[in-house]
Amino acid sequence: MTAAQAPAGTSPSRDEAAARRAILPHRSYRTLPSTATGAFAALACTVLVELALALYFAPLARTLTRADASVLQRMGFPVGLESTAFLGKALTALTFTMPVHRYLELVLWILACLAGIVVFTVLKSPPAPLRYFVNFNLLIVCSEATYLLFAGHLGYSARGFSVLMLRTMIVTWFVIPAFVGAMVALFPFRAWETAAVIVVCVGYDFLLEGVRYAAFAALLTHTGPILMSDLFLLYGPLLDIIPIIGIFAIALAYLSRRMQTSVGAWEWL
Amino acid sequence: MVVTILHLWVLFVIVIMTLYAVRHWYFTLDRMMMRQRPYFQDLYDNDLPPVTVIVPMHDEEAVARNVLDAIVRGDYPHGLLEIIPVDDHSGDGTAAILREYGERYAFVKPLYVATGLRGKPNALNLALQEASNEIVMVFDADYTPGRGILRELAMAFVDPEVGAVMGRVVPQNTSRNLLTRLLSLERSGGYQVDQQARYNLDLFPQYGGTVGGFRRSVVLSLHGFDAQMLAEDTDLTARLFTNGWKVVYANRAECYEEVPISWEARFRQLRRWSRGHNRALYRNISNMLRAPRLSFRQRCDGILTLAVYAIPPILLSGFLANMLLFLMGALSVWSAVALGFFVVAYSAFGNFGPVYEIGAAEVLDGARQRLYLLPYLFYLFLFNSWAVTSGLLDTLGDGIKRRSPLWEKTTRSSGDRNAVA
Amino acid sequence: MLLLSVVVVFAAVFALPLLPGFLEIVRPRDCKALNVDQGYVRDPHFFGESSRAKIRSYLQETHGQMPFLARFLSRRSEFAFADARIEIKDGQTARNVLLAEECIVFGDGARVLDAYSAGTMLLGNGVAARTLLCDGPMSLGEDCRIDRWIDARGDITVGHGSVLGSSATTAQRLELSAGVRFGRAFGLPVVTLSGASTGLPGQTRANAEVVADGAQVDGDLIARRDLRIGDGCRIRGSVKAHGALVIGSGSAIAGNVIARADAWVGDSVTVGGHLFCEGDLRLGDGTRIGNAVRHKSVYCGKHLELGNGVRIFGWVVTEPLGRAIA
Structure with a gap:
C-alpha cells in the first residue's frame, strides 16, 4: 500500500533541538533557560519603584495619615494630626490619647493572661500552632503589664508610638520592592509581570499600612497602652510580609500554570 | 548599656539571617537557571554491585509489609540483593511479619534486637555487622521505594569518592490535612532546590538516612553510627566530608514517605531532629573547621547546614530583644522591619527553606493551587520555633547532665495513603 | 461597634491576598501527592517497548480493523496497516502511523511521522521521520533525519550525516557512519565506522x-x-x-x-x-x-x-x- 498525502504542517520538524523539547522533562530534570532579562527587569523595576518612593513617600504618607484622621474623626474617635519628620522630610502623624492603667487593672491583666496561657496549654482541641500563637500574644501582653506595673510607663507614649508606626510604615515601603524584586528575579516572569508584581505589592502595602495605622490608633484610644507592644510586635511589620507573600504566591501559581502548558519553556538538565 | 547590648544582639541576628537569606537565594537561582550537575542515573549497567538493604523497624506492623514488598518487587536482581529488616525492640506483630518474609525469601535476613539499646543508630550498627555487601541502602519503614530506585542509588558508587548517596523524599499522605500539606511544601523546597543546588555547587548535600545508601567499609572505618546520636544521618554526613568523602544527591531517585499527621507527632519529630542536629553541630564543628580536604566554601556551607537547628532559637531571641527594646522605647525601626521579614520568610524550619526556595521547588514540581498556601507557612513559625528550641534545650541538658537521649519513634498513620496527582 | 468595624476592615484588607490559600485549604484542588511512578525503571529501550505494547493493545482492541484512530505520542493519529510490505516512494509523504508485518521501505527524500515494522525497515537517503520502530534490522541511508527516536531489535546501520533525534536503541549492533549525530544511543555494541582520525591532543593545565x-x-x-x-x-x-x-x-x-x-x-x-x-x-x-x-x-x-x-x-x-x- 502507499500512504496518503500529508497536509502541510504535519511533517517532521527540521529543528534538532525540538526533538528534545517535544517531551516535557520530568520534574527532577527540569531547569530553565538562563536569561538575564527577568533579573534585569526585576532590578530595573525595583530601582524605579525605590526612586519613586524616595521622591514621593512624604506626600503619600501625609495623604494616608490625613485620610486616616479624617475617617477616624468622622467615626467619632478623638484623633488629631501633628507634624514630625523622617528621612529629612516633613510628615504628619496621628495624635491620640490613651487611658491610663491603674495598678489593680494591670494585676488583673497579668492574672487573666496567665490563666489564658494555662488554659491554652492544657487545652488540646485547637491546633497546636493556633494555641502557641494565642499564648504568645498573652505572653507579650503579660510581659508588658508586668513592665508597666514596675516601671509605671512604657518606653513609648501615644505620640511616640504613632511616630514609630509612621516610620515603620515608610521603612516597610522601601523594603518591600527590594524584597519582592529579589524574589521575582528568580522566576521567568515576563518584564511586565515582574513590574506588576512589584507594583501591586507596594500598592497593597500602602493600603494595608494606612488601614492598620488607623486601626491601631482607634484600638489604643480604647484599650490603653496594654496592647501596644503586642500590636506592634505581632501585628506590625511582621504582618506586612504575610500578605505580600500571598500576592507573590498568586503570581507564582499563575506562572506555574503557564509553565506546565508550555513544554518549550523548560530545559533538560 | 543594656540597650546597646540588645541592639548589637539584634544586629547579630539580622546578619546571620541575611547570610542564610543570601545563601538560599543563590541556591534557588542556581537550581532554577544555572547548569545542573548530572547524577549517575544515566549509566546503564548489567553488572550491578551486590547491595544490602537495611530497614530499621520499631513497632512497624502497620507498614512493614508495604516496604518489604516494595523492595522485593524492585528490578534489582534478587541474586545481588540482601535485605536486612531489623526488628528493634518491637512490641507488636513486626517480628512475625519479618519471620514470614524471611521464610518466603532467601535473601531476606531479619535481625531481631530485643536487648540492649533501642534506636535507629544501634539497629544500623548491628545490621552492618550482618551485612555481606559493600554497598548498603537504608530505608525507613514508612517509605515505599519504587521499582528502580535501588539501581539509581547504587549507580552513585561508580564514583570512587562517593561515600554516601541520598534520594528525594516525597510525602505520600499530602492530602490528609493542613499540616501534611505544609510539610509537603517544606520537603519540596528542601530537596528539589536546596539539596540539588548544594550538589550542583559541590557543597554539602546531606545524607538523610532514609532514602539513601553508603559504603559499608567507609562507615565502619568511621566507627559506625553513634548509638547516642539522634541525627545519625547528619553526623555521618559531617564525618564523611571531614574525612574526604563525598555525599551525592539523586533528585530522580524519588521515594514516598509518610509525614506526621498530628501536631504532637510533628512536634516530637522536630524536637528530636533539633536535639540530634545540634549535637551533631557541637561534635563536628571543630573538625569541619580544620578538615584539610574541605574547600573554604564547603566548610562554610557545612557549618551553616549543621547550624540550621540553632537558628530558630536565635531568631526568637532577636524577637525577644526587640520586645525589650520596644518596652524601653529604644527600638530601631529598620531592625524591626528586617526581623519581621526574616521571621515570616523563614517559617519552614523542618527543611529550612525560605518561601522563595519553596516556591521555586513547587514551580519545578508543577504545582498549581498549592502555591497559594505559601503565606500559610507562617502558621508554623511559633510551633516550629518552640519545637526546635525545646530540642536545643534538650541538647544542652544532655551536655550538662551527661545523659543519653532516648530514641522516639515518629507515630505512623497506619499505612494511610492518599491518591496521587 | 465602631472600633470593631475598624478592626474588621483591617482584618479584611490583611486577609485579601490570603483568600485563595484559604479557599484551597477549605476546598482543596491541588492536594494530591506528587506522582512518583512506582514502576519506573531505567530502560534504554523504554520508548520502543512501550510503543510496541501500545500498538499491540490497539490492534487487539480493533481486531485488525484498519484504518483506526488512536492516541500515539500525545497526538491522535490514524493507524494504517499492510499485511506484509509498505513502500513509500521517493519524495512521498505519509501522515499515518504505518504498520507492516514484514517490511517497510522508504524511498529517498520520503517523509513520514511514525512507522512500525514487525520485520525489517529500510530507509533511503534524506528520509525524515518522527519515530521508527522495528523488530528486525533497520538501515538508514545518508542524511536521514529523525525527530524523536528509533528502536530496533536487530542491527541498525546509520548512513553518513544522519541525525537520530533523542534516542537510537537496538538490542544488537548499532553502526554509526561518520557525521552521524545523536542524543542517546544504545547498542551491543555501538560502533563507529570510517572517518578521519581524531588527531587533536587533549589539553590540561600546567599544574595537572x-x-x-x-x-x-x-x-x-x-x-x-x-x-x-x-x-x-x-x-x-x-x-x-x-x-x-x-x-x-x-x-x-x-x-x-x-x-x-x-x-x-x-x-x-x-x-x-x-x-x-x-x-x-x-x-x-x-x-x-x-x-x-x-x-x-x-x-x-x-x-x-x-x-x-x-x-x-x-x-x-x-x-x-x-x-x-x-
Whole structure:
C-alpha cells in the first residue's frame, strides 16, 4: 500500500533541538533557560519603584495619615494630626490619647493572661500552632503589664508610638520592592509581570499600612497602652510580609500554570 | 548599656539571617537557571554491585509489609540483593511479619534486637555487622521505594569518592490535612532546590538516612553510627566530608514517605531532629573547621547546614530583644522591619527553606493551587520555633547532665495513603 | 461597634491576598501527592517497548480493523496497516502511523511521522521521520533525519550525516557512519565506522597531575585538579579527575572513569567500567568501553565526539547531541 498525502504542517520538524523539547522533562530534570532579562527587569523595576518612593513617600504618607484622621474623626474617635519628620522630610502623624492603667487593672491583666496561657496549654482541641500563637500574644501582653506595673510607663507614649508606626510604615515601603524584586528575579516572569508584581505589592502595602495605622490608633484610644507592644510586635511589620507573600504566591501559581502548558519553556538538565 | 547590648544582639541576628537569606537565594537561582550537575542515573549497567538493604523497624506492623514488598518487587536482581529488616525492640506483630518474609525469601535476613539499646543508630550498627555487601541502602519503614530506585542509588558508587548517596523524599499522605500539606511544601523546597543546588555547587548535600545508601567499609572505618546520636544521618554526613568523602544527591531517585499527621507527632519529630542536629553541630564543628580536604566554601556551607537547628532559637531571641527594646522605647525601626521579614520568610524550619526556595521547588514540581498556601507557612513559625528550641534545650541538658537521649519513634498513620496527582 | 468595624476592615484588607490559600485549604484542588511512578525503571529501550505494547493493545482492541484512530505520542493519529510490505516512494509523504508485518521501505527524500515494522525497515537517503520502530534490522541511508527516536531489535546501520533525534536503541549492533549525530544511543555494541582520525591532543593545565607513560596503578586514582595519564598505562581501579582528564593512547583502565570537566581519551584505550564526563568528551580511534558481557555506559554532559572504530557495549548518553567524527 502507499500512504496518503500529508497536509502541510504535519511533517517532521527540521529543528534538532525540538526533538528534545517535544517531551516535557520530568520534574527532577527540569531547569530553565538562563536569561538575564527577568533579573534585569526585576532590578530595573525595583530601582524605579525605590526612586519613586524616595521622591514621593512624604506626600503619600501625609495623604494616608490625613485620610486616616479624617475617617477616624468622622467615626467619632478623638484623633488629631501633628507634624514630625523622617528621612529629612516633613510628615504628619496621628495624635491620640490613651487611658491610663491603674495598678489593680494591670494585676488583673497579668492574672487573666496567665490563666489564658494555662488554659491554652492544657487545652488540646485547637491546633497546636493556633494555641502557641494565642499564648504568645498573652505572653507579650503579660510581659508588658508586668513592665508597666514596675516601671509605671512604657518606653513609648501615644505620640511616640504613632511616630514609630509612621516610620515603620515608610521603612516597610522601601523594603518591600527590594524584597519582592529579589524574589521575582528568580522566576521567568515576563518584564511586565515582574513590574506588576512589584507594583501591586507596594500598592497593597500602602493600603494595608494606612488601614492598620488607623486601626491601631482607634484600638489604643480604647484599650490603653496594654496592647501596644503586642500590636506592634505581632501585628506590625511582621504582618506586612504575610500578605505580600500571598500576592507573590498568586503570581507564582499563575506562572506555574503557564509553565506546565508550555513544554518549550523548560530545559533538560 | 543594656540597650546597646540588645541592639548589637539584634544586629547579630539580622546578619546571620541575611547570610542564610543570601545563601538560599543563590541556591534557588542556581537550581532554577544555572547548569545542573548530572547524577549517575544515566549509566546503564548489567553488572550491578551486590547491595544490602537495611530497614530499621520499631513497632512497624502497620507498614512493614508495604516496604518489604516494595523492595522485593524492585528490578534489582534478587541474586545481588540482601535485605536486612531489623526488628528493634518491637512490641507488636513486626517480628512475625519479618519471620514470614524471611521464610518466603532467601535473601531476606531479619535481625531481631530485643536487648540492649533501642534506636535507629544501634539497629544500623548491628545490621552492618550482618551485612555481606559493600554497598548498603537504608530505608525507613514508612517509605515505599519504587521499582528502580535501588539501581539509581547504587549507580552513585561508580564514583570512587562517593561515600554516601541520598534520594528525594516525597510525602505520600499530602492530602490528609493542613499540616501534611505544609510539610509537603517544606520537603519540596528542601530537596528539589536546596539539596540539588548544594550538589550542583559541590557543597554539602546531606545524607538523610532514609532514602539513601553508603559504603559499608567507609562507615565502619568511621566507627559506625553513634548509638547516642539522634541525627545519625547528619553526623555521618559531617564525618564523611571531614574525612574526604563525598555525599551525592539523586533528585530522580524519588521515594514516598509518610509525614506526621498530628501536631504532637510533628512536634516530637522536630524536637528530636533539633536535639540530634545540634549535637551533631557541637561534635563536628571543630573538625569541619580544620578538615584539610574541605574547600573554604564547603566548610562554610557545612557549618551553616549543621547550624540550621540553632537558628530558630536565635531568631526568637532577636524577637525577644526587640520586645525589650520596644518596652524601653529604644527600638530601631529598620531592625524591626528586617526581623519581621526574616521571621515570616523563614517559617519552614523542618527543611529550612525560605518561601522563595519553596516556591521555586513547587514551580519545578508543577504545582498549581498549592502555591497559594505559601503565606500559610507562617502558621508554623511559633510551633516550629518552640519545637526546635525545646530540642536545643534538650541538647544542652544532655551536655550538662551527661545523659543519653532516648530514641522516639515518629507515630505512623497506619499505612494511610492518599491518591496521587 | 465602631472600633470593631475598624478592626474588621483591617482584618479584611490583611486577609485579601490570603483568600485563595484559604479557599484551597477549605476546598482543596491541588492536594494530591506528587506522582512518583512506582514502576519506573531505567530502560534504554523504554520508548520502543512501550510503543510496541501500545500498538499491540490497539490492534487487539480493533481486531485488525484498519484504518483506526488512536492516541500515539500525545497526538491522535490514524493507524494504517499492510499485511506484509509498505513502500513509500521517493519524495512521498505519509501522515499515518504505518504498520507492516514484514517490511517497510522508504524511498529517498520520503517523509513520514511514525512507522512500525514487525520485520525489517529500510530507509533511503534524506528520509525524515518522527519515530521508527522495528523488530528486525533497520538501515538508514545518508542524511536521514529523525525527530524523536528509533528502536530496533536487530542491527541498525546509520548512513553518513544522519541525525537520530533523542534516542537510537537496538538490542544488537548499532553502526554509526561518520557525521552521524545523536542524543542517546544504545547498542551491543555501538560502533563507529570510517572517518578521519581524531588527531587533536587533549589539553590540561600546567599544574595537572601526571601519570608517567607505561605506569601501573593498583588502586583508584583521584586527582584534585587536571589529570594526564600517559600512554600505555594500566590502572586497576577507577580514575577520577576534578578537572580535565587526558588518557594516553593504549592505556587500560579496569574501573570507571569520572571527569568533572572535559576529557580526551586517546586511541585504543580500554575502559572496563563506565565513562562519566561532565564536560566535552572525545573518544579516540579504537576506544573500547565495556565488553559483550559487562555492558557499561558513556555519559557526556556537553559535546561528545566518537573517533573511528570506537566500540561501546551499552549506552551512550549526551545532553546536547553527540556525533561520530566526519
